[in-house]
Amino acid sequence: MYPRERTALIVIDATNDFIAEDGKAWPGLREVCEEVGTVPNMKRVLEAARAAGIQVLHAPMETQPWDYGPWKHRTPSHDGMFQAQLFQAGTRGAEFHPDFVPADGEVVVTAHKTFDAFHGTDMDVQLRQRDIDHLILCGLTTNTCVDSTGRDAVERGYSVTFASDAVATCTMDMQRATIDLNWPRYAQQIATTDEIVSALENVK
16 A cells, blocks of 8 residues: 555654643643544654655744744734744754654655645655655644645645544644545545554555
8 A cells, every 4th residue: 555665754743832741832732632642643653654664754844033923914823823933943842852853864844834834845856856656644733734735745646644643733623624524535545543554564
């Protein structure tokens, strides 16, 4: 199902502001993360990808002082990130969580500013140059960055698998709506961590 040379794991926004105990956004994500087991499952998927020898790409968000505040067409999410100063470049909040620090040979994609980790980044180039067309997505948040990145990937011709229990967002209603209603419309596969780990154990 996942050809080794053509498959990549995309880990989205595994940074301290989201999933560290003192992260700025952690209080809003903690309940869903803990109910779903998101962070441990993200770790399992990452470990399985590394063991299988498939390419891993890390897609972080990082902000600068000139982002969002002066923008004329801000979204409510932009306003929230600006007010909280999430993912500020040079701060601990924008750094990778210790459990998700990129290993040698793994790609750190240019930081994205909006939800889609393809938009304004080198994600597509990094994948195309490696002849990768099967993507497994995990990370934060389910209904924004993970969803937007997966949608764009499908439009670009990639096969997309979402790790349904290795993602999280602010409420279980948002989580279920995205996974149960949105993803079945366009994802090639929606799989649990157990299913993905089992599949990666058998890559060829």
